[in-house]
Amino acid sequence: MKVYFCGSIRGGRDDVHVYRRIVHALQSYGTVLTEHVSSAELSDRGQRSHTENSYAHMNKVVVAEVTQPSLGVGYELGRAVDMKKKIFCLFRPSSGRILSAMIRGATDVENFVVRDYSKDEVEKVLEQFFKSRD
Numbered sequence: 001m002k003v004y005f006c007g008s009i010r011g012g013r014d015d016v017h018v019y020r021r022i023v024h025a026l027q028s029y030g031t032v033l034t035e036h037v038s039s040a041e042l043s044d045r046g047q048r049s050h051t052e053n054s055y056a057h058m059n060k061v062v063v064a065e066v067t068q069p070s071l072g073v074g075y076e077l078g079r080a081v082d083m084k085k086k087i088f089c090l091f092r093p094s095s096g097r098i099l100s101a102m103i104r105g106a107t108d109v110e111n112f113v114v115r116d117y118s119k120d121e122v123e124k125v126l127e128q129f130f131k132s133r134d
């Protein structure tokens with residue numbers, strides 16, 4: 001299985017350690033096409049625009065960490081909905097943030113799941129999501 005992971009870049013890299021952990025866990029389910037998003041070497045100034053290339057490879061499952069607000073992640077999710085991908089969004093309420101109603105409310109869209117979680121639940125929530133898809 002190919003998994004497309006989304007996480008904030010220009011929106012801020014504060015959660016990169018969480019992205020790393022998510023990508024690591026995702027690699028036990030398949031190939032993560034966008035592993036670079038979780039790289040500590042990628043700063044908020046980094047990465048050129050290659051959105052179209054990324055989308056050409058976007059596969060069935062899209063996993064997004066949405067705690068750190070990011071225009072790019074929101075854009076990717078909108079595109080993924082349009083492309084009828086299965087989407088799993090992860091949000092950490094402990095951040096003190098309130099998730100965009102556009103994302104929270106999108107759970108009404110078929111195949112769009114938003115899951116509140118804490119850092120120590122990464123592996124568990126991913127396992128539950130992938131099991132429910134079997």
Ligand SMILES: O=c1[nH]c(=O)n([C@H]2C[C@H](O)[C@@H](COP(=O)(O)O)O2)cc1CO
Nearest residue numbers: 006007008009010011048049050070072
């Ligand atoms: O050039 C790019 N190409 C691209 O596909 N992205 C994607 C990867 C991330 O999941 C997301 C991050 O968006 P942003 O940089 O606006 O926080 O957008 C982000 C950039 C850089 O902003």
